[in-house]
Amino acid sequence: MKETDFKNQVVVVTGAGQGLGRAYAELFASRGAAVVVNDTGFGEDGQALADKVAEFIRASGGEAVSIKESVAERDSVKRIVEGTLQRYGRIDALVHNAGIVRDRPILEMSDEAFNNVLNVHLYGSFYLLQEIHPVMCRQDYGRIVLITSSAALHGVATQTNYAAAKAGIFGLVQAYKEELSGRNIQCNMVAPLAVTQMTSESINPDFHKFLKPEKVAPMVAYLCSKECTFSGCLYAAGAGYYGRIGIFWSNGVYFSNDTVSIEDIAENLEKISDMKNSTHISSSIHSARKFMRNVFKQINS
Numbered sequence: 001m002k003e004t005d006f007k008n009q010v011v012v013v014t015g016a017g018q019g020l021g022r023a024y025a026e027l028f029a030s031r032g033a034a035v036v037v038n039d040t041g042f043g044e045d046g047q048a049l050a051d052k053v054a055e056f057i058r059a060s061g062g063e064a065v066s067i068k069e070s071v072a073e074r075d076s077v078k079r080i081v082e083g084t085l086q087r088y089g090r091i092d093a094l095v096h097n098a099g100i101v102r103d104r105p106i107l108e109m110s111d112e113a114f115n116n117v118l119n120v121h122l123y124g125s126f127y128l129l130q131e132i133h134p135v136m137c138r139q140d141y142g143r144i145v146l147i148t149s150s151a152a153l154h155g156v157a158t159q160t161n162y163a164a165a166k167a168g169i170f171g172l173v174q175a176y177k178e179e180l181s182g183r184n185i186q187c188n189m190v191a192p193l194a195v196t197q198m199t200s201e202s203i204n205p206d207f208h209k210f211l212k213p214e215k216v217a218p219m220v221a222y223l224c225s226k227e228c229t230f231s232g233c234l235y236a237a238g239a240g241y242y243g244r245i246g247i248f249w250s251n252g253v254y255f256s257n258d259t260v261s262i263e264d265i266a267e268n269l270e271k272i273s274d275m276k277n278s279t280h281i282s283s284s285i286h287s288a289r290k291f292m293r294n295v296f297k298q299i300n301s
Helices: 017-028 048-061 072-086 110-137 150-154 159-179 205-210 217-223 261-271 284-300
Strands: 010-014 034-038 063-067 092-094 142-147 185-192 236-239 243-245 247-249 279-281
Touching: 010 017, 010 110, 017 034, 017 048, 017 063, 017 092, 017 217, 034 048, 034 072, 048 063, 063 072, 072 110, 072 142, 072 217, 072 236, 092 110, 092 284, 110 159, 110 185, 142 159, 142 217, 142 284, 150 185, 150 205, 217 236
Parallel strands: 010 034, 010 092, 034 063, 092 142, 142 185, 185 236
Antiparallel strands: 236 243, 247 279
């Protein structure tokens, strides 16, 4: 198989100062990309993390610049995009990895803690898509990966803000992919599992050696490559495991009578909830067809 490369491509990675974001940035650079390392953090020595990573990439023979702007504000996102275009003239791929956590039980969750997390994860995704979409349309090319989380799918206590933000990304991508129809722009998601500064305390130390960020990076890079020709998909990646996550509906129960009672639901709940032989639903059109199938049955009866 031909080796995937990113030569002559420009890749923007947010939250690339350490952990997963750094692993993504370094992999792209090793395959020939010019990498824009975005991060607002600082190390214990007072040096900007984005500068450290960009310097490391350049010292390794790659091409990189750092942009230390927040993704939580529209004007800052504009500066990320404008700075990239001024330096390189194009943006071929975006990985929105930047993230924060502000864990609180729901009764202790302040508006500030809730909004701060949404601003970085969900609003940051929205701002980035709005600013980068016209650039990629002019190029007739682009690849986007937004990082979500299993917390959005299964929930984690004290993370209602984080789970809501990451779940919002899923809905954002499902709608956005419909706007990309006919364009050579793809947008997908990855739910990673790796030991990072954000997760190290919550993961058993015995597992740390298996959960390296470098084992997530290949999935993210593939979705940013020319070889990726689809949108709207979510992949899990971590510890050497990679798998697709989708929405599945049970076969359910269709009632042909004109009215349906609460008791009808109660009596058939087991069948309604049975996930055996469930169907993967890939779009809003697909879900509508599933609903309308019963309508057509009644019309033709």
